[in-house]
Amino acid sequence: MDEVTCVAPLGGGLVQDHVALAEIELCGELIIAASAAQGPLSLESIDQVLRVAEVRAETAAGARP
Template identity: 55%
Template sequence: MYVAGHRPTTVQDHVALVEIDLTGELMIAAAAASEDRLSPDRIDEVLEVDGEDGDRAEGVPPRRGTAGRCPG
């Protein structure tokens, strides 16, 4: 019987980790919201983007825990 070797656990998909983090932030905001849906403005605020072009909002500090985050 062949047993596959153990893969190192140090390989990470940084983009996927950022997406998971952002999804979690949206879920927390949705759970705390009094309305049925988050408005587009609230989503932008939670994701720390500014409007339609998706740039970071001015004056908004970088998200905590995003050291090593892939620029994109």
């Protein structure tokens, strides 16, 4: 995720919410996977889209998720 989205609240100024942006990106990836699937996504498919195994491996290796 290289790009940063900035949101201007009502009071002015810019707010960057990297966690929210990451969640939106993951939701988009799930929507794309679900729309391409012939039926409901399995739990394994969802884990693959969300890169659960990669995050667990990085965490186990001492990397920050």
